[in-house]
Amino acid sequence: MQSQPRFPRLALLGVGYIGGSAVQAARRAGIVGESVGYDPSSEACAAAKRLGIIDRASATPAEAVAGASFVLLAAPVRSMEELLRAVAPALAPDATVVDVGSVKSAIVAAADACLPAGRFIGCHPMAGAEFSGVEAANPDIFAGRVCFVCPGRDAHASALAAARDFWRGIGCQTAAIDADVHDRLMAAQSHLPHVAAFALAGALASVMPFLDATTSVASPTTSLRDTTRIAASGPAVWRDILLANATHVLPLIQELEARVAEIKAAVEAGDGEALERVLAEARACRRRLVKE
């Protein structure tokens, strides 16, 4: 007789790129038995079924979680609280609930308020990419990546173990972190870089016809590719992340604006000394941020 998989039944709420990739990886690793999905988009559910990510789709979130030992919340950040309220009464007593969101304080607080005590573990696998939609799901994106783990209030040891086993089972290293520290860290390491990349790509709108006309002689530089890569990310996803982490990201956006203004003023004034000073400070930061 074969032993049961670690997670006999999994519910995936929100069938998109990250959730789809995680469940695909977990099924490939053999740690998930049955997989049930819920998503407002029936196209997403159909695609997930076609890709073997879910076995069947449920009509409601509550129906999807009934009998599931592991619930993966992978819906857009702004729909999370509603989802938590919808599934709370239907959860199995020993179910573990995790999410995959890029901002952790708000969701951990919401889960503490809505769910039975001790069952929620906030998670953030650092495997985001500029892709979206379950059709792009890729089970290979987790290998070797860190997954931050922020337990909710009085998290049960069994829930924490389940969350760790899930992420480790698909190749992640887990790292426990306080939700607020996580959010401050991500504001600096991910959210502000996205603001910069979106602002840069958007700033080029004014010269787009000129750039279109030069594509015969000039392909995009590596600089342009690298600095704008993450501006290909989903606008709705990033709207939610920036709003959810406004407390920590706003002061940094103000710093970014101030630095752009400093460079502008120095170039405008032809002030080489001031310009070199701003650039040298920036380089010192980069070298401290990324040791290469």
Added chain:
Amino acid sequence: MQSQPRFPRLALLGVGYIGGSAVQAARRAGIVGESVGYDPSSEACAAAKRLGIIDRASATPAEAVAGASFVLLAAPVRSMEELLRAVAPALAPDATVVDVGSVKSAIVAAADACLPAGRFIGCHPMAGAEFSGVEAANPDIFAGRVCFVCPGRDAHASALAAARDFWRGIGCQTAAIDADVHDRLMAAQSHLPHVAAFALAGALASVMPFLDATTSVASPTTSLRDTTRIAASGPAVWRDILLANATHVLPLIQELEARVAEIKAAVEAGDGEALERVLAEARACRRRLVKE
């Protein structure tokens, strides 16, 4: 009897990363005979000799170019005009003079004013990197890269052929382009991305102690690495580039500042609709810029 190399004697004025890499590549390709260098830094000259990039160093620019058939100007942009004046009287009548600068209109105009007619070809190999100093020289950086070629006024066919042979000889594809079109293109594709990367890295100065304290749990994200990579570039080099191309880059810096301000205002106001619109416009630009 062996045939002579394409460039029997080359003079390298300004012994740094790009010039050093180009001459190293050209010597490896066997297209350069003797190589003479000039640089105000005797350490740079000593390193270049040690690396086999130059055979000997000259005490003055004029001495370095005497008898050279090919002169490679690779000094900082702001010292170029002085260099051109210094070498003009000493140039061999059939010498070809090229540069490697990131901004072309000013240098082409300066060469037209200072040098004998027809001998200058403005060049810009797209092989820049966030490295500096001849010690970092790498002959492999040119393979498959575009080198923009902007002939000066009434450029002689022999000079244009020499410039093309040099860059093609080290693996570049050459692309002729009008100097002003080049500068507008680089403002968008390279100079503004550098401004964004420098501004982003600099903006993180305020949270650097916090980030230092989290290095045990969190290594830099891919987003952060990619978006700040070019902020490791030389501050003096980029001071010169931004000032030399102020005409084209300033309006774009203003656009960048405006986009950052738009994102800030939307986050501040919690205006998800406005925020998503700015981000969606930016994504559309990115997709038009980089077809993947």
